[in-house]
Amino acid sequence: MQILKLSFENINSLKGAWTIDFQAPDFRSGIFAIVGPTGSGKTTILDAICLALYGHTPRIGSITQNANEVMNRDCDSCRSSLEFQTLSGRYRATWSQKKQKNFDKTGKYGQVVSTMEKFEDGCWIPITDGSKVTSKKQEVQKIIGLSFDQFKRSVMLSQGDFAAFLKSKPNERAQTLEQITGTQIYSLLSTKVYDLAEEQKKLFEDKQREVELSPVLDDAVVLTKQEQLKGITEEAKVLETQISKIEKESRWISETAELRNQFLRVKAELERLKENRNEFFRKENVVRLAEHAQNILPIFNTLIDKQSLREDSIKEKSAAENELVNATKSLKEKDFNFKAAEEALNNENLQKPKKLALFSQIEFLDAEISPLIKSSRLAQEEKIKEPLHKRWVICYN
Numbered sequence: 001m002q003i004l005k006l007s008f009e010n011i012n013s014l015k016g017a018w019t020i021d022f023q024a025p026d027f028r029s030g031i032f033a034i035v036g037p038t039g040s041g042k043t044t045i046l047d048a049i050c051l052a053l054y055g056h057t058p059r060i061g062s063i064t065q066n067a068n069e070v071m072n073r074d075c076d077s078c079r080s081s082l083e084f085q086t087l088s089g090r091y092r093a094t095w096s097q098k099k100q101k102n103f104d105k106t107g108k109y110g111q112v113v114s115t116m117e118k119f120e121d122g123c124w125i126p127i128t129d130g131s132k133v134t135s136k137k138q139e140v141q142k143i144i145g146l147s148f149d150q151f152k153r154s155v156m157l158s159q160g161d162f163a164a165f166l167k168s169k170p171n172e173r174a175q176t177l178e179q180i181t182g183t184q185i186y187s188l189l190s191t192k193v194y195d196l197a198e199e200q201k202k203l204f205e206d207k208q209r210e211v212e213l214s215p216v217l218d219d220a221v222v223l224t225k226q227e228q229l230k231g232i233t234e235e236a237k238v239l240e241t242q243i244s245k246i247e248k249e250s251r252w253i254s255e256t257a258e259l260r261n262q263f264l265r266v267k268a269e270l271e272r273l274k275e276n277r278n279e280f281f282r283k284e285n286v287v288r289l290a291e292h293a294q295n296i297l298p299i300f301n302t303l304i305d306k307q308s309l310r311e312d313s314i315k316e317k318s319a320a321e322n323e324l325v326n327a328t329k330s331l332k333e334k335d336f337n338f339k340a341a342e343e344a345l346n347n348e349n350l351q352k353p354k355k356l357a358l359f360s361q362i363e364f365l366d367a368e369i370s371p372l373i374k375s376s377r378l379a380q381e382e383k384i385k386e387p388l389h390k391r392w393v394i395c396y397n
Contacts, residue, residue: 001144002264004090004272005083008048010075014041023272030265046396052093054080055114055133065109068097076103085268086143091120095138116140119271122278157269193243200239237281259268 007019026032034042047057049068056062060069079096092115093182098110114136117124128136141147146155211225 002085002261002268003049003082003266004085005050006045006048006081008044008051008078008080010078011048011070011080012041012044012072012073013039015072015074020045023268028265030222030261048080049082050148051095052080053144054137054151055095055112058152061111063097065111066107068109071099071109073099085264085271087264088143090268090271091143092119092124093136106351114258116143122274159370181204190286193246195242196239200236204232204236 003022005019005021005023007017008014009017019132022025027154034045036042043059047059051063051070059362063070068078077093077096081092081094083090083092085091095112095114095116097112100106100108100110112133114128114133115126116128116136116139117126119125128139139296144151204230224288
């Protein structure tokens, strides 16, 4: 397992967002120290690594909705994310928790969100559900091969445990260091070689005692024993050759482990370069599209203007067509009225001779009646001029 990048927010005394890129040039050597005064946040960095992977820290047990001692007290949320590389690929483990809206009244925290992702084909693909914390822990243990207790003992020694580590027995320290460095195979080889050497030593001593206890032998028996000794000596040489071969294989395994670490570092660097290349291609594509858009902008503006003129022309045409329809309708109405007037005029012309004859009769009758009317008017005027008493008398009689 090789840690690539650690990002965390509002963990313990370190308020705000923090990022440590272990692929930066300052960390390329693979050996570095976390130093600083007491309370500066050294252990917080280790806590953030444990939180991202297991949701625990060596100093604090499980974090629940009732208790979260790692969240900065002035903040409403905390988060930790760890990117790391193994032989099976590149992974990102993330852990986070927020305070509930009514935290001041209930003191309750929200649900812990814990996810595991794998980097494939240039993107991060989720491999666990954020709400299922147990499945995340199982996936982490499967990927890196260590439970939280094993990780805590072999990789993450807290301040209190470090003194105990120094004071522990040599065998216990050796076991812990083997877990850290992955060199358990060397102990197995050493044990195997030691057991094999002890077995051959015991066999040699047994043979030597047999020789010492054996009575004086004649020449034939001595010759037989010498042949047996020669065979044992040949077997010892063969065993020495095997031991030498095992030592060479041990050195080869050590060199292979170093090459594996170098391979992991080169693979991680290659993944980072791929990310940078993809980001560069994306930005290059954006710039190219922007340049193309800048080149066609005048044409686009001209097209928009022409489209606007076309829409205005369509509106004017529609208005003209409406006016034409209204004018045609008005013309038809006027044509209808004209025909009606013309028909009335024709009828009037047909009635004109009758009206002229009637008018002549009226003039003739008027000429005859006019003297009568005049005489009647004079008679009335004379009657008005008569004395009033005569009129009464006449009326009475």
